[in-house]
Structure formats: structure tokens, C-alpha cells
Amino acid sequence: MLRELALECGFELAGVAPAVPLGEAAYYHRWVAAGYAGEMGYLTDRRAAVRDDPRNLLPSAKSIICVGKLYNGPEPYSTRLNGNELAWISRYAWGDDYHDVLRSGLERLAEKLRQHVGHSFDWKICVDTAPLLERAYARLAGLGWIAKNTCLINQQMGSWFFLGELLTSLDLESGTPPPDSCGTCTRCIDACPTAAIVPTGSSSGPEWTIDSRLCIAYFTIELRGSIPAEARNSLGHHVFGCDICQDVCPWNSRAPVTADQAFAPTHFAPDLAKLAQISETEFAEIFRTSPVKRARYSGFLRNVAVAMGNQRSERFRQPLEQMSNSPDQLVAEHARWALAQLESK
Numbered sequence: 444m445l446r447e448l449a450l451e452c453g454f455e456l457a458g459v460a461p462a463v464p465l466g467e468a469a470y471y472h473r474w475v476a477a478g479y480a481g482e483m484g485y486l487t488d489r490r491a492a493v494r495d496d497p498r499n500l501l502p503s504a505k506s507i508i509c510v511g512k513l514y515n516g517p518e519p520y521s522t523r524l525n526g527n528e529l530a531w532i533s534r535y536a537w538g539d540d541y542h543d544v545l546r547s548g549l550e551r552l553a554e555k556l557r558q559h560v561g562h563s564f565d566w567k568i569c570v571d572t573a574p575l576l577e578r579a580y581a582r583l584a585g586l587g588w589i590a591k592n593t594c595l596i597n598q599q600m601g602s603w604f605f606l607g608e609l610l611t612s613l614d615l616e617s618g619t620p621p622p623d624s625c626g627t628c629t630r631c632i633d634a635c636p637t638a639a640i641v642p643t644g645s646s647s648g649p650e651w652t653i654d655s656r657l658c659i660a661y662f663t664i665e666l667r668g669s670i671p672a673e674a675r676n677s678l679g680h681h682v683f684g685c686d687i688c689q690d691v692c693p694w695n696s697r698a699p700v701t702a703d704q705a706f707a708p709t710h711f712a713p714d715l716a717k718l719a720q721i722s723e724t725e726f727a728e729i730f731r732t733s734p735v736k737r738a739r740y741s742g743f744l745r746n747v748a749v750a751m752g753n754q755r756s757e758r759f760r761q762p763l764e765q766m767s768n769s770p771d772q773l774v775a776e777h778a779r780w781a782l783a784q785l786e787s788k
Contacts, residue, residue, distance in 0.1 A: 456511030533684025585618030752781025
């Protein structure tokens with residue numbers, strides 16, 4: 444019943460986990476203590492402890508309905524993109540902001556459940572910004588296993604999913620976690636340009652995790668200051684996020700594509716030179732409904748400058764010279780670095 448209702452609301456995956464504390468909370472706190480969160484304070488402040496128990500979010504919670512929404516498109520993966528002068532924006536950010544799309548679908552699901560059970564109940568929606576260990580609960584609900592790259596993989600559909608949760612006071616039957624089917628495969632680890640997938644060295648819990656301080660997605664989205672000079676060449680043409688570890692995953696080789704027009708590619712592989720020319724007003728308008736706005740204008744131009752430097756194309760000299768004179772010192776510094784790359788080609 445639940446899967447049918449979830450499908451009607453636009454979710455390809457659905458399952459139930461009990462709203463109880465999980466052992467994974469201890470793994471999370473070890474991850475934080477190791478410094479792997481970098482400068483992402485929202486992962487390490489008082490909200491870190493809130494993740495220990497979903498009832499901190501909804502005191503009456505008994506069940507967590509976990510859903511997955513496919514966002515994969517038919518366009519080529521970043522590892523197969525032809526065009527050295529094109530920017531790479533992570534696949535998840537090509538269309539509308541997924542937070543809004545998932546929240547709308549979960550609201551519809553809550554109403555359908557109310558109609559089905561015939562009475563009201565307490566509920567709360569969570570879509571990745573909430574302090575909840577969503578991948579751990581999704582695994583417990585049977586949606587997939589957590590891979591070495593920390594993504595949730597569904598055996599039939601791969602890992603191109605947004606996750607969302609509906610905490611509810613309903614007492615629903617829980618799912619069963621699937622077995623880990625990554626085996627000895629290390630393609631995601633081997634393909635990561637910055638070696639961000641690191642061994643935990645722990646005898647209990649996952650063997651691999653993400654050191655955000657080495658991750659291209661962290662550098663291009665979360666980091667507000669200067670990108671470490673030693674990491675810049677490894678960013679390639681990425682200006683927002685990174686998909687490499689998912690692009691090379693065998694479980695994604697036959698991943699289905701979404702029919703949801705909300706995720707149609709408005710921002711697929713744009714021209715780097717054009718991105719370098721946009722004003723702050725244009726940035727706000729172009730990415731008004733896109734997750735890309737999270738990088739902020741200054742951070743986005745910083746990323747564009749690095750990507751142009753990595754391509755070492757003379758076509759980028761003029762826009763980089765203009766950026767090097769920017770009153771924004773973050774942008775100017777990265778543009779000067781990029782110009783130096785042109786000289787050293």
C-alpha cells in the first residue's frame with residue numbers, strides 16, 4: 444500500500460524504518476570528531492546531537508517513511524563529457540531545487556496516508572537539511588545499501604536518488620535492510636581526483652567514508668573561502684558539485700532516467716566563458732530555482748575561474764583578466780591563479 448501511494452506522489456522508492464536511535468549515530472560522531480566535516484558548522488554544532496534520535500524532531504514519532512526520488516537524466520556522465528570549454532554542474536542541480544520538489548511530494552503523501560488510515564496523525568517532513576541520519580534510516584527501510592562513497596545504492600535503480608523522510612506517529616511495519624553488494628569493487632575510490640574517499644580504520648562500522656575537506660563538492664559548494672592551491676588542478680571543469688564517484692559506479696551503468704520535468708536539464712554543461720561574464724543579478728535570476736544558488740555569486744565565480752585555469756585555453760585569457768581585476772578579492776585571487784595556469788601550459 445505505502446509503495447503505491449508513494450509512487451502516486453512521484454517517489455520510485457519507499458519503505459519504513461522505526462523511529463528509534465541507531466548505532467550509526469556513533470559512527471557519525473566519530474566522523475565529526477575526525478574533522479571530516481570541514482567548515483560545515485551545521486553538521487557539528489548543537490544539531491549534531493539532535494541526530495541521535497528522530498524523536499528530537501517529532502516526539503510522537505514511531506515510524507519513518509523513507510522515500511527516494513530518481514533524478515538521473517539521459518545526458519552523458521561527467522566522465523564522458525566532450526568539450527574542454529564547458530563547465531560541469533552536478534547532475535542533481537540541473538533542474539529545480541529538489542528540496543521544494545520532495546517537500547511537495549511528501550505533503551501529498553501525508554494527505555493520502557490520512558485518507559487511507561481514516562484519521563489524523565502527527566507528521567513532520569525532512570529533506571536533507573534536517574538533522575536526521577537519512578541514509579542510515581533509508582537503508583534500514585530497505586531502500587538500498589550504503590556504498591563506499593557513502594551514497595545509497597538501490598540494486599535495481601542505482602544511486603541517482605534524492606532522499607526524503609516523513610516522520611509519523613503511525614506505527615507501521617518496518618522494512619528489511621538489503622545486503623551490501625559493493626563487494627571488492629573500488630572504482631569510486633580509484634576515480635576520485637582528490638582521494639576524498641578515505642578508510643575509517645575502524646573495526647566497527649563502515650570501512651570507508653568521505654573526508655569533506657578533500658571533496659570537490661565541498662570545495663565548490665560549501666567552502667566559503669579560498670580553495671587550497673594544491674587541490675585546484677584536481678577540480679577539473681567542476682563549478683558546482685561532483686558526480687565522478689557515481690558516474691563510474693557499475694550499479695549506475697543501467698540506471699533508469701526520470702520522467703519528472705522538474706529535473707529537466709536547464710543547467711547542463713554551460714560554457715565557462717559565458718558563466719564568467721554573468722552579473723550578480725543575472726546569477727540570482729539564472730539560478731533562482733536551482734541548488735546552484737547555494738554556492739553564492741562570489742563562490743561560483745571563484746569556481747569558474749579555477750575551471751578555466753584548468754582548461755588552459757587562450758579563449759579564457761580575456762575573461763580571466765577581467766576577473767583578476769574584480770573588487771572581490773576571492774574572485775580576483777583565483778583568476779590570477781588561473782592566468783598563471785595559462786602561462787604554464
